Every structure is written in structure tokens, then in C-alpha cells.
Amino acid sequence: MSRRLPSLNALRCFEIVAAQLSIKKAALILNVSESAVSRQVKILEDQLGAPLFIRSHNGLEITDEGRRLALSVKEAFDHIANAIDPFRNERNAVTIKVLPTFALRWLLPRLRTFQERHPLIKVNVHTRLNDMTLNDNDADLGIRYGIGNWPQDCATELYQEWILPVCAPDYLAGHADGETDLAGATLLHPLPDRQDWVTWSEKSGTGLDARGGLDFDALDMALSAAECGLGVAMTDVVLAHQAIQSGRLVTPMRKAVPTGFSYYLVRPPEMRRRREVVVVEDWICSEIEGARELVRRYAS
Numbered sequence: 001m002s003r004r005l006p007s008l009n010a011l012r013c014f015e016i017v018a019a020q021l022s023i024k025k026a027a028l029i030l031n032v033s034e035s036a037v038s039r040q041v042k043i044l045e046d047q048l049g050a051p052l053f054i055r056s057h058n059g060l061e062i063t064d065e066g067r068r069l070a071l072s073v074k075e076a077f078d079h080i081a082n083a084i085d086p087f088r089n090e091r092n093a094v095t096i097k098v099l100p101t102f103a104l105r106w107l108l109p110r111l112r113t114f115q116e117r118h119p120l121i122k123v124n125v126h127t128r129l130n131d132m133t134l135n136d137n138d139a140d141l142g143i144r145y146g147i148g149n150w151p152q153d154c155a156t157e158l159y160q161e162w163i164l165p166v167c168a169p170d171y172l173a174g175h176a177d178g179e180t181d182l183a184g185a186t187l188l189h190p191l192p193d194r195q196d197w198v199t200w201s202e203k204s205g206t207g208l209d210a211r212g213g214l215d216f217d218a219l220d221m222a223l224s225a226a227e228c229g230l231g232v233a234m235t236d237v238v239l240a241h242q243a244i245q246s247g248r249l250v251t252p253m254r255k256a257v258p259t260g261f262s263y264y265l266v267r268p269p270e271m272r273r274r275r276e277v278v279v280v281e282d283w284i285c286s287e288i289e290g291a292r293e294l295v296r297r298y299a300s
Contacts, residue, residue: 007043009040010040010041013026013037013040013041014044014066014069014073015070016037018067028150041053048065051065051066052065052066053066092121093121094122094140094280095124095138095139096124097138097139098142101223101239102143103143104220105219105220105223105239106291107125109242118283121279126138140267141266154268155264155267156281156285158292159288160258160261160262161261162295163234163235163236163237164251164255165200165235165252166243167229167231168226168228168249169249170229171231172185186230187214188216194213194215200255200257203258204255214230214231219236219239222235223235223240237256
């Protein structure tokens with residue numbers, strides 16, 4: 001049977017705007033621009049030939065037609081979700097989308113402990129260079145790095161990033177202590193923009209030329225290069241802690257500075273209804289307390 005339906009994107013945008021009565025909040029939830037949300041709602045109104053919202057200086061007010069449509073659209077999307085749910089693989093599995101270095105240097109070393117405590121919950125770790133977004137449908141939780149531009153009910157700050165230089169114990173052997181060492185050292189950059197070294201140099205008051213050195217695609221690669229004695233890496237104190245504690249890396253200058261960024265645990269709002277997701281989330285928040293304490297020590 002042929003069906004003439006409006007744009008599903010427009011219906012999805014309308015559903016969120018109707019629930020929030022705010023273009024701005026809907027844009028944050030959908031991780032798109034406010035203009036994109038407004039455009040989709042306008043497209044839907046034009047297709048239906050009826051106003052769905054009354055726009056005023058006080059904000060949005062939904063019309064009677066909009067209220068009836070919102071109820072029907074929500075029920076329709078719920079029916080679709082319920083129809084698809086039985087086809088989801090491994091109901092007891094929780095998929096986490098994690099930045100590679102965080103996975104390798106923090107999450108994976110602790111995951112065995114979680115599996116021993118909760119053998120019936122399987123945790124799938126997907127490592128991606130791109131951050132998780134609110135409309136991701138291939139992950140239940142994400143570890144995101146940034147300034148916290150997720151809705152508060154969808155994100156939990158794990159810890160604030162502080163950075164400092166690290167290198168292999170014998171890399172600076174034979175050099176004088178202090179800034180002279182770093183001025184002549186090979187700088188290892190976790191990202192091509194080299195902003196980490198610029199930030200540290202400015203905030204620590206250490207004059208350095210950050211233009212030279214070796215570029216990498218991820219912090220773990222720069223840390224591995226530092227462990228091999230190729231130079232000095234700038235690192236998050238939490239993600240390098242295990243290597244420092246084991247003696248694979250040392251801190252030639254114990255000057256840690258904040259970057260203004262943090263790591264966040266994020267989740268789509270509906271994931272709070274799944275017991276397995278809540279268990280994993282609570283475990284991560286409990287485990288991360290050690291990272292917060294470590295940051296406090298470096299910051300003091």
C-alpha cells in the first residue's frame with residue numbers, strides 16, 4: 001500500500017520541539033543547529049498546511065493541531081522502536097563509544113574487574129576518533145572530550161583535564177635540569193594542531209617553540225613514542241598516570257596546567273531506562289573518583 005508521509009527528519013525534529021517547547025533545547029538534543037531545527041519544523045508546517053506552534057517573544061506555544069500531532073508522532077515512533085527492539089543483538093550488552101587513548105589507558109585496564117563483578121553484562125567497547133553525538137544509535141554510552149556542550153541530563157563530567165610533559169627516564173640524561181631540556185627536546189604532538197604544547201607553554205610560563213617535533217593522530221601514539229625515548233610528550237595526567245607510576249615515563253617538569261576541557265560520560269536520555277546501562281554508568285562514575293583525586297593532587 002502506498003503511503004504519502006512527511007519527512008521523517010521533520011517529524012523527529014517536531015517531536016523534540018513539541019516536548020521541549022524550545023528550538024534551542026531541541027537543537028542541543030539533536031546535535032544540530034537551531035536554524036536546521038526551525039527549517040525542518042517549517043517544512044512540516046508547509047507540508048501539512050497548518051501552524052504547529054505560535055511564536056512570540058515569550059517563546060513557543062504549541063497549537064491544538066500541533067498537540068494532537070505530537071501525541072500521534074510520539075506513539076508512532078514508540079511503536080517503531082518496540083518493533084525493532086527484539087532484533088537488537090544481546091539485550092544484556094552495553095556498547096560504549098570511547099576515544100582510543102581513554103580506552104587504552106584508562107577503561108580497558110579496569111574492564112576485567114567490572115566483568116568479574118557483573119558476568120551477565122557484556123561491555124562492547126567501540127574506539128572512535130570522533131565524539132559520540134546525541135543522535136548516535138550504535139552506542140548506549142560514550143566518553144566524550146570537550147567543554148560540556150551536552151544537555152545536563154545527558155552528560156556527567158568525569159574529570160577536568162590537566163596536562164604536563166613526560167618522557168622516558170633516560171631521555172634527558174646528560175642534559176641540565178629545567179627549561180633548557182625542553183627547549184632542546186623533540187616535542188611529541190598528539191594532534192597536528194600542536195595546541196597542547198602551546199597551552200602548556202603559555203599557562204606554565206615556560207617559553208617554548210612548539211612548531212617543531214613529531215605529529216601523531218592520538219595521544220596514545222605520542223605516549224608510546226615517549227616511552228620509546230623519541231622525545232617529550234604533552235599529556236593528560238590521568239591517562240599517563242599508569243605509565244608514570246610504573247616508571248615507563250617521568251615528568252621532567254612537574255608543572256601541570258588546566259586546558260579548560262574535560263572528559264564526560266554521555267548517554268541518550270532513553271538509555272537511563274536500561275538497567276544494564278545504569279550499572280555500567282554507575283561503575284564508571286565510581287572508578288573515576290581516583291582520577292579526580294589525581295587531578296586534585298596535580299592542581300594543588
